[in-house]
Amino acid sequence: MVTVTTVDTLQEAAASSAGQAVFLGGGTLVMRSVNYGELSVPQIVRLRSVAALRSIRADGTRIVIGAAATMGDILRSSEVSFLHPVARQIGGPAIRNMATVGGNIFAPHPYGDFAVALLALDAKLRLSDGSETDLESLLAARDNEKRLVESVSIARPAGDDFRFRKVSRVKPKGVSVMSLAAWLPRSAGRISGARIAFGAMAPTPVRVRAAEAALEGATLDENGIAGALAAATQGLTPPDDGLASGWYRSQVAPVHLKRLLLGEGSRT
Amino acid sequence: MTKKPVQFRLNGSPAAVFVDEGQNLLDLLRRGVGDLSPKYGCGQGTCGSCTVIIDGEPRLSCLTLAETVEGQQVETTNGLADGPDLHALQEAFMENFAAQCGYCTPGMLMAAKALLDRTPRPSREEIVEAISGNICRCTGYEPIIDAILAASGQPTRRTG
Numbered sequence A: 001m002v003t004v005t006t007v008d009t010l011q012e013a014a015a016s017s018a019g020q021a022v023f024l025g026g027g028t029l030v031m032r033s034v035n036y037g038e039l040s041v042p043q044i045v046r047l048r049s050v051a052a053l054r055s056i057r058a059d060g061t062r063i064v065i066g067a068a069a070t071m072g073d074i075l076r077s078s079e080v081s082f083l084h085p086v087a088r089q090i091g092g093p094a095i096r097n098m099a100t101v102g103g104n105i106f107a108p109h110p111y112g113d114f115a116v117a118l119l120a121l122d123a124k125l126r127l128s129d130g131s132e133t134d135l136e137s138l139l140a141a142r143d144n145e146k147r148l149v150e151s152v153s154i155a156r157p158a159g160d161d162f163r164f165r166k167v168s169r170v171k172p173k174g175v176s177v178m179s180l181a182a183w184l185p186r187s188a189g190r191i192s193g194a195r196i197a198f199g200a201m202a203p204t205p206v207r208v209r210a211a212e213a214a215l216e217g218a219t220l221d222e223n224g225i226a227g228a229l230a231a232a233t234q235g236l237t238p239p240d241d242g243l244a245s246g247w248y249r250s251q252v253a254p255v256h257l258k259r260l261l262l263g264e265g266s267r268t
Numbered sequence B: 001m002t003k004k005p006v007q008f009r010l011n012g013s014p015a016a017v018f019v020d021e022g023q024n025l026l027d028l029l030r031r032g033v034g035d036l037s038p039k040y041g042c043g044q045g046t047c048g049s050c051t052v053i054i055d056g057e058p059r060l061s062c063l064t065l066a067e068t069v070e071g072q073q074v075e076t077t078n079g080l081a082d083g084p085d086l087h088a089l090q091e092a093f094m095e096n097f098a099a100q101c102g103y104c105t106p107g108m109l110m111a112a113k114a115l116l117d118r119t120p121r122p123s124r125e126e127i128v129e130a131i132s133g134n135i136c137r138c139t140g141y142e143p144i145i146d147a148i149l150a151a152s153g154q155p156t157r158r159t160g
């Protein structure tokens, strides 16, 4: 049996949820566990009002998104129009009005498509204890994280520097065989400081540093990206699940990375 | 088990009920309030038969913690008809054979209403997108798409 505690601040929520409680975001995953009697802890902690954690605003060259912003909020904000194709690919319309950005960062495999985009965009998180951390470090130790996410700061990509692609078997609503995001800053046509992230290719969304390194100084064409494609799955052991085997994921990852980088055959 | 009071508006009228710990909104509407129009299909967000409109947005009542609707406006299919007069969407669903077993219908109607409330003359693509979270085992979807087109005063496959 589950009990629900309502508090006023994220700090209070973090203090409760550090014990035997789970924090409620939009509830799309938490309530599913409640309904099926599968919640691993006996308590839910929630905020009385999430209004303060839903804002999306520019902050210099970056953009700050509140952890309680929903995919629907993202789709209504012109500040983050480059993220619209990402939010649109998460669940159906009703799910999008509930699913939060914070919840997506903690959503287990094969979910977390939005977090993949955040990872490519150099996301830095503000946490409930006032500290900052980058998304990559948080994801690496996600299961033991006791702090809650207050907001996410991301880079604002120029032009078509940001790319996202979700590969699924069912359209428009299927879960990911994999999702891919790339941020490809360029100067004089050459890539500098690329970030490539994969979802559903590891227990959490991950960056592929070997592929990023192979793109340094390269041009965005078949020859330029060859090294990145060869390194696409370096260091990854993709999971097997009902959608695809790890072997299949490894085999097709370079194909999808190529389409992502060259903007080919995009069905999104 | 502790009960908590929650007050909200259901189809325009005030509702004040006690919720159980961890109770979802679908269960509260059906067992607590007696509004049987939203249906339980899966309890995990995949079928859409429990779709209701909360503060103008379609949401899944099975994944909504009931106590979070405090102070909010909840709309269900029960609120569509005005006395004996059916809502334009209900008429159109009937005319276009958009319901067979009818189990998905309340969810489809609410997803469609949320669309038409914002977009009175949606394109076919917008309709498909709006009902993409709602599963129908019976109709093959085309009659439902037609019904929503008809309800918004647009030609359907049959009326060309």
Ligand SMILES: Cc1cc2nc3c(=O)[nH]c(=O)nc-3n(C[C@H](O)[C@H](O)[C@H](O)COP(=O)(O)OP(=O)(O)OC[C@H]3O[C@@H](n4cnc5c(N)ncnc54)[C@H](O)[C@@H]3O)c2cc1C
Pocket: A022, A023, A024, A025, A026, A027, A028, A029, A030, A031, A032, A067, A068, A089, A090, A091, A092, A095, A098, A099, A100, A101, A102, A103, A104, A105, A106, A107, A110, A111, A112, A113, A114, A147, A148, A149, A150, A173, A174, A175, A176, B044, B045, B046
């Ligand atoms: C039918 C269906 C389809 C879906 N499709 C997709 C999809 O296509 N792509 C996808 O990525 N996901 C999908 N999901 C999964 C899920 O809806 C999303 O990942 C969503 O973003 C999770 O957010 P939430 O707010 O609903 O999380 P909740 O269920 O509220 O929480 C999930 C986890 O995140 C934690 N959490 C929430 N907010 C915070 C915070 N601020 N700080 C720290 N921890 C927090 C919770 O404690 C919990 O452990 C789908 C789910 C369903 C039911």
Ligand code: FES
Pocket: B039, B040, B041, B042, B043, B044, B045, B046, B047, B048, B049, B050, B051, B060, B061, B062, B063
């Ligand atoms: S019962 Fe809510 S989505 Fe199926």
Ligand code: FES
Pocket: B098, B099, B100, B101, B102, B103, B104, B105, B135, B136, B137, B138, B139
């Ligand atoms: S009419 Fe039977 S499920 Fe849609």
